[in-house]
Amino acid sequence: MKRRESGKNVLNQYPADSGVEKAFKAIGIISLILPVSLLLILIIDTTADGIPRLNWSFLTSFPSRFPEKAGILSALVGSVYLIGLTAFIAIPLGIGAAIYLEEYARKNRITSLIEINISNLAGVPSIIYGLLGLGLFVRIMSLGRSLIAGALTLSLLLLPMIIMAARESLKTIPQELREAAYALGADKWMTIRKVVLPLGLPGILTGIILSLSRAIGETAPLITIGALTYIAFLPESLTSPFTTLPIQIFNWISRPQKEFHVNAAAGILVLLIIMLLMNALAIWLRIRLQKRNV
Amino acid sequence: MRNPAGKREPGSQADLRLPRSFVERGIGSVLLVCAAVSVVVTIGIILTLLKETIGFFQRVSFKEFFFDTQWTPLFSNKHFGIWPLIAGTALTSFFAMLTAIPLGLMSAVYLSEYAPERIRKALKPSLEVLAGIPTVVYGYFALTFVTPLLQKVIPGLAGFNAISPGIVMGIMITPIVASLSEDAIYSVPLSLREAALALGGSRLRTTFRVVIPTAFSGIVASFILGMSRAIGETMIVTIAAGQQPRFTLDPRVPIETMTAYIVQVSLGDTPHGTIEYSTIFAVGMLLFLITLVFNLIAHFMKKRFLRGVL
Amino acid sequence: MNKNMEEHYRSPREFDFSGIKPEEAIITTDNVQAWFHKTIALKGISLPIARGKVTAIIGPSGCGKSTFIRTLNRMHEVVPGAGLRGRVLFEGQDIYSPEVNPIVVRKKIGMVFQKPNPFPMMSIRQNVASGFLLQGIRSDHLDEKVEYYLRQAALWDEVKDDLGKPGSSLSGGQQQRLCIARALAIEPSVLLMDEPCSALDPIATARIEDLIHSLRGRYTIVIVTHNMQQAARVADYTAFFYLGEVIEYNRTDTLFKNPANKQTEDYITGRFG
Ligand SMILES: Nc1ncnc2c1ncn2[C@@H]1O[C@H](COP(=O)(O)OP(=O)(O)OP(=O)(O)O)[C@@H](O)[C@H]1O
Numbered sequence: 001m002k003r004r005e006s007g008k009n010v011l012n013q014y015p016a017d018s019g020v021e022k023a024f025k026a027i028g029i030i031s032l033i034l035p036v037s038l039l040l041i042l043i044i045d046t047t048a049d050g051i052p053r054l055n056w057s058f059l060t061s062f063p064s065r066f067p068e069k070a071g072i073l074s075a076l077v078g079s080v081y082l083i084g085l086t087a088f089i090a091i092p093l094g095i096g097a098a099i100y101l102e103e104y105a106r107k108n109r110i111t112s113l114i115e116i117n118i119s120n121l122a123g124v125p126s127i128i129y130g131l132l133g134l135g136l137f138v139r140i141m142s143l144g145r146s147l148i149a150g151a152l153t154l155s156l157l158l159l160p161m162i163i164m165a166a167r168e169s170l171k172t173i174p175q176e177l178r179e180a181a182y183a184l185g186a187d188k189w190m191t192i193r194k195v196v197l198p199l200g201l202p203g204i205l206t207g208i209i210l211s212l213s214r215a216i217g218e219t220a221p222l223i224t225i226g227a228l229t230y231i232a233f234l235p236e237s238l239t240s241p242f243t244t245l246p247i248q249i250f251n252w253i254s255r256p257q258k259e260f261h262v263n264a265a266a267g268i269l270v271l272l273i274i275m276l277l278m279n280a281l282a283i284w285l286r287i288r289l290q291k292r293n294v
Numbered sequence: 295m296r297n298p299a300g301k302r303e304p305g306s307q308a309d310l311r312l313p314r315s316f317v318e319r320g321i322g323s324v325l326l327v328c329a330a331v332s333v334v335v336t337i338g339i340i341l342t343l344l345k346e347t348i349g350f351f352q353r354v355s356f357k358e359f360f361f362d363t364q365w366t367p368l369f370s371n372k373h374f375g376i377w378p379l380i381a382g383t384a385l386t387s388f389f390a391m392l393t394a395i396p397l398g399l400m401s402a403v404y405l406s407e408y409a410p411e412r413i414r415k416a417l418k419p420s421l422e423v424l425a426g427i428p429t430v431v432y433g434y435f436a437l438t439f440v441t442p443l444l445q446k447v448i449p450g451l452a453g454f455n456a457i458s459p460g461i462v463m464g465i466m467i468t469p470i471v472a473s474l475s476e477d478a479i480y481s482v483p484l485s486l487r488e489a490a491l492a493l494g495g496s497r498l499r500t501t502f503r504v505v506i507p508t509a510f511s512g513i514v515a516s517f518i519l520g521m522s523r524a525i526g527e528t529m530i531v532t533i534a535a536g537q538q539p540r541f542t543l544d545p546r547v548p549i550e551t552m553t554a555y556i557v558q559v560s561l562g563d564t565p566h567g568t569i570e571y572s573t574i575f576a577v578g579m580l581l582f583l584i585t586l587v588f589n590l591i592a593h594f595m596k597k598r599f600l601r602g603v604l
Numbered sequence: 605m606n607k608n609m610e611e612h613y614r615s616p617r618e619f620d621f622s623g624i625k626p627e628e629a630i631i632t633t634d635n636v637q638a639w640f641h642k643t644i645a646l647k648g649i650s651l652p653i654a655r656g657k658v659t660a661i662i663g664p665s666g667c668g669k670s671t672f673i674r675t676l677n678r679m680h681e682v683v684p685g686a687g688l689r690g691r692v693l694f695e696g697q698d699i700y701s702p703e704v705n706p707i708v709v710r711k712k713i714g715m716v717f718q719k720p721n722p723f724p725m726m727s728i729r730q731n732v733a734s735g736f737l738l739q740g741i742r743s744d745h746l747d748e749k750v751e752y753y754l755r756q757a758a759l760w761d762e763v764k765d766d767l768g769k770p771g772s773s774l775s776g777g778q779q780q781r782l783c784i785a786r787a788l789a790i791e792p793s794v795l796l797m798d799e800p801c802s803a804l805d806p807i808a809t810a811r812i813e814d815l816i817h818s819l820r821g822r823y824t825i826v827i828v829t830h831n832m833q834q835a836a837r838v839a840d841y842t843a844f845f846y847l848g849e850v851i852e853y854n855r856t857d858t859l860f861k862n863p864a865n866k867q868t869e870d871y872i873t874g875r876f877g
């Protein structure tokens with residue numbers, strides 16, 4: 001069986017980087033670039049469509065039957081109120097749950113039930129949360145198609161996301177720091193408040209801001225609970241009817257007239273700019289707070 | 295300054311028996327309640343859906359729901375066959391996966407096996423930006439950009455169809471598939487790659503004969519999760535696929551998905567208590583169950599993969 | 605780094621007492637220097653490896669044993685940040701010259717790793733045949749070949765009834781012999797083994813040592829070991845490495861009975877760090 005090759009060139013039988021391999025690398029790079037470049041096209045296309053319409057009166061007008069007079073005031077204000085309210089409900093719940101699971105929970109059935117449940121909830125389609133909101137908040141709790149019903153619905157939707165982000169952040173804090181605090185006589189809650197939370201804060205805040213920026217774009221569950229698509233006043237109380245920016249955009253997209261599509265594009269630009277700002281804020285916060293900690 | 299512990303004699307027995315503070319005792323239960331909210335949400339979802347679904351099936355037979363091929367609850371001649379909505383969902387999801395699987399898997403393999411570590415670290419999060427774009431925006435893109443573009447290539451493509459929203463949905467899902475498959479591929483132990491290389495395998499063969507087969511169940515889990523996303527995605531298909539429940543496998547014509555139907559009814563003024571109102575819960579229940587099954591399968595495949603690798 | 609390296613060059617006459625003639629060597633390394641980023645792991649190794657013989661590499665942890673044998677089949681470059689200078693002549697040809705394909709080098713110079721690493725998604729049979737699969741070779745008489753190499757690796761009798769079982773279902777020692785069968789199946793002339801017994805119990809270790817004895821002559825074997833008795837039992841030649849250098853290279857019996865160097869003596873008598 002064994003031949004004894006000797007002399008030169010026994011080792012170079014074919015080229016080092018075969019053509020197939022090169023082609024495959026190229027395919028990999030294309031697969032990465034293609035979706036991102038489509039995103040760029042999307043942004044350029046929308047900007048081209050929407051920028052002529054993007055002016056001060058667009059931001060400060062109520063919707064209208066006439067596309068050139070219509071604006072996003074009520075939608076923008078509605079979105080801001082809704083997100084504020086959602087943050088107010090979801091953040092304490094989410095952080096509380098994360099602290100419980102990371103710092104207090106023993107490894108038992110109940111804990112693993114809660115954990116499996118949270119990861120399953122994260123996979124439930126958002127429109128199902130809309131049905132929950134419709135059945136529970138709008139009907140059973142008789143909150144109607146109101147701001148508070150919307151905020152409660154969105155809070156439940158965000159909860160798994162916030163919990164998971166917060167837990168990730170808490171996991172990265174070294175156990176020795178907790179033990180150091182205990183060794184100094186701090187009790188558990190003191191340790192969490194003075195050591196664990198401050199250190200975990202950058203990660204937690206980043207996760208929260210990112211999930212809130214997701215929530216700003218949510219449409220389907222809010223339509224399901226009955227957020228209105230045409231509203232010419234600003235919400236005055238928690239039980240006022242409301243609309244939001246993505247719903248207004250959806251409304252304009254669904255109209256057959258092309259002029260409304262221009263409004264939709266302008267609305268999308270506003271939405272994307274808000275999300276961009278929120279993401280930038282998240283990154284800035286993380287960098288700043290991390291510096292302070294180190 | 296007074297020593298806060300100064301009231302007690304250091305070293306006395308009382309020191310050790312000091313009761314835990316009020317806050318310390320209460321806070322654990324408060325936090326437990328926060329964590330339990332998530333369980334309540336699940337129960338709430340199930341009960342809400344169940345309540346109206348039971349109401350629905352008191353008026354519509356299982357047989358009609360699962361064997362009729364027409365879905366016309368909003369017309370006077372009412373039919374409640376779910377198949378047109380399932381066909382619509384299947385079509386759009388099919389095109390989504392046709393886009394997301396190759397793009398996602400190839401990006402994942404490239405990122406994990408070929409890209410320098412620096413590029414890998416920079417690119418992975420930037421892919422995730424794609425998943426953060428609001429779905430109405432994708433819907434607008436599908437309707438006003440992709441559909442007209444495809445109409446130039448595909449004869450007979452209607453203004454509303456399954457292909458365009460399917461592809462756009464695929465783009466949206468690609469980062470999910472890419473990121474999860476990349477995790478699976480990356481976690482294949484280095485020692486297996488080295489063994490394959492030492493056996494004279496090229497990088498490409500090592501990737502396809504050893505790395506991908508080893509990560510297989512993790513990769514499939516990412517596909518299934520992506521699929522579950524596609525099935526539950528709402529706005530893109532509502533905007534660009536149409537609202538005409540149709541039992542067809544022709545992707546060029548307007549159809550309606552389960553999610554789009556729920557939106558369609560929610561937009562109208564359907565009074566509480568009517569059969570139309572309860573249809574959206576029945577459809578929602580089916581949607582919930584399908585995505586739940588997909589998510590559970592993905593969960594177990596991922597677990598199996600981790601057990602196999604570690 | 606370069607300057608320091610040059611100063612480090614030592615003539616083989618200072619440490620190589622093996623008496624291996626150039627025509628007896630299948631591999632000859634010539635001043636091989638290797639590093640990871642800024643860490644220097646090998647400071648200029650010049651060794652001949654005798655054809656058909658068993659060569660043991662011994663030395664304290666971190667002295668560069670693994671790095672050295674990985675330079676012999678171009679596995680060193682797989683590690684990110686790894687760099688290398690010098691020449692490794694295999695049958696007279698420098699395996700690091702630009703026209704050489706590392707894949708072909710690895711086909712000729714097989715490797716067995718410290719931790720048994722059978723492919724978990726492949727059966728025992730497929731593991732033995734994995735080299736063909738990875739090289740894209742269609743092979744006929746596959747079953748006969750699988751049996752032949754499993755016999756070579758002294759594993760056939762234990763697994764002949766469950767060739768379809770996953771490779772990872774075997775015991776650690778069996779897994780390691782499976783890895784040896786897998787490496788033999790690509791018909792290398794040289795087999796590199798990096799502490800092949802360190803994850804095994806004494807009985808499994810004895811079986812692998814028997815196996816090495818039975819392969820001697822047909823294959824050239826280079827084995828890294830921490831176990832000096834093992835080196836004494838299996839090897840014809842032994843090299844003692846310390847801090848990235850060869851301190852002494854000689855016939856095994858001479859090196860153990862009559863070391864030329866004080867450091868070698870300290871190490872083999874256990875008086876060493
Ligand atoms: N992947 C790596 N990255 C950076 N440095 C490395 C790497 N692998 C090895 N080294 C360094 O190179 C030197 C030689 O390591 P090597 O693994 O060859 O030692 P060894 O003799 O095989 O040790 P052991 O007996 O513990 O296996 C050591 O100083 C080690 O720290």
Ligand SMILES: [Mg+2]
Pocket residue numbers: 669670671798
């Ligand atoms: Mg080693």
